[in-house]
Amino acid sequence: MISVIIPLYNAENTILAALDSVKNQEGNFDFEIIVINDGSTDKSAEKVQQFIDENPQLKIQLIHQENKGVSWARNAGLRLAKGEWIAFLDSDDVWLPHKTKVMMKVLTENPEIDFLVALRNSERIWFPYKINYKNLAKITLNKLLFRIEGQTSTAIFKRKILINTGLFNENQKYSEDANYWMRISKHNNMFILAEDLVITGAGKKSFGESGLSANLQAMEKGIQKNLKEMYLTKRINFSKYFFFFLFSKLKYLLRIFKSK
Numbered sequence: 001m002i003s004v005i006i007p008l009y010n011a012e013n014t015i016l017a018a019l020d021s022v023k024n025q026e027g028n029f030d031f032e033i034i035v036i037n038d039g040s041t042d043k044s045a046e047k048v049q050q051f052i053d054e055n056p057q058l059k060i061q062l063i064h065q066e067n068k069g070v071s072w073a074r075n076a077g078l079r080l081a082k083g084e085w086i087a088f089l090d091s092d093d094v095w096l097p098h099k100t101k102v103m104m105k106v107l108t109e110n111p112e113i114d115f116l117v118a119l120r121n122s123e124r125i126w127f128p129y130k131i132n133y134k135n136l137a138k139i140t141l142n143k144l145l146f147r148i149e150g151q152t153s154t155a156i157f158k159r160k161i162l163i164n165t166g167l168f169n170e171n172q173k174y175s176e177d178a179n180y181w182m183r184i185s186k187h188n189n190m191f192i193l194a195e196d197l198v199i200t201g202a203g204k205k206s207f208g209e210s211g212l213s214a215n216l217q218a219m220e221k222g223i224q225k226n227l228k229e230m231y232l233t234k235r236i237n238f239s240k241y242f243f244f245f246l247f248s249k250l251k252y253l254l255r256i257f258k259s260k
Contacts (some may be wrong), residue, residue, distance in 0.1 A: 001030045002100065002156070003083030007073035009038040011091035012047055019051050021094035023058060027101040032059040034077040039067025044091070071168040071176045078167055084159050092201055093120075093153040099197040103156050106193055110134070114188035115157040117150030120198040125149070131194050139190035141182055141235055145227070145244045148178045150190075154198045161188055174215070175222030182226060186235065216259060220252040 004022055008015060015035075022033055037045045045062065052060045065076060078086065085107075089095065103116055117139075119125070128146050129137035139149060164187040168180050184190060227248065231241040 001032055001083040002085040002087055002104075003077075003081035004031055004033045004087045004089055005074055005077035005081065006033065006035045006089050006091055007038055007070045007077070008035050008040060008044050008048065008091045009067065009070070009073070010040050010042045010044060012040075012042045012044045014092040015044055016047055016051060017094050018089055018091050019048070019060075021096075021099075022089065023055065024097055025095065025100045026097050027104070029100050029104070032061070032081070032083060034061045034063065034080055036073040036076045037062060037064045038069070038073040039065065069170070069173050071170045071172060075167040075170060078162060081159075081162075085156055086159060086162070087156040088152045090153050090200070094199050095153070096197050096199070099154075100156075102195060102197060103193065106134075106136070107156070110136075110191075112189055113191050114161060115139075115155070115184055115190040116193060117156075117191075118154040118193045118195055118197040120151050120154055120196065120200045122196055125192065125194050129192065135194045136191045137194065139181070139185065139192055141185045141230065142240075144178065144182050144185060145230070145236070145240075146247070148175075148181065149192050150181060151198065151200055152177045153200055157184070157188075164188065172222060172225065174218045175226055178223065179226045179229070182230060182235075216252065216255055220248065223248050223252075 006018060019033070022031060035048050045064065048062050052062060061080065063076060065072065074088065103118060107113055107116055125131055125137055126147060128143050129149060131137050161184055165184050168176055172179055224245070227241060227244055230236045231238065
């Protein structure tokens, strides 16, 4: 079974498309869909409940909580998940119909892979990631420090990661997914599939356009927090920490320039 975790906050205009994209996945997959309503004030929860009523054949849970942020919502879903595989889907994103079929084929044929992400919005794989003959690029901590790859809605991973890594940091609101990926990399084999399988945020660019990532200053603060954590936990030494500190500051300035 594949557990699909969907955090929901004021997404009445997009949540049904997200749910339909799971419903319409090609192949015969056993999904459980866990929607965590993070204190929405619009009609998001009502639309999800209507979808549940209209699709009794699907296994869907709608959980309500006070507004605590996306990390709290994802963790609430992860605690309830029963699947041997875990997948994320944000409420303003959609999976392409063949997404699960393609990624599960890769995971089945390569059992050493614990965590797999894919491309979205017609993006490409850049340095330092290098695609191999299987159309896969290995993800490591050093590469994540250089460039984060793997948007959350593209991810699918083995349940064992919940045991050897734990959950999202609930006190971190920005770059929380990057933090989780970095922590996952300590004990697990991670890869990115060079195939476009998800549409996120209606195809908008990653930084400075909308949502949490529109706050570039807060995003940079989250990135610097991740760097410091990797140093304090002895995942990287001081020279590497200092290099990536300066490198991140340079990227931040470039993003400010591009956003204007």
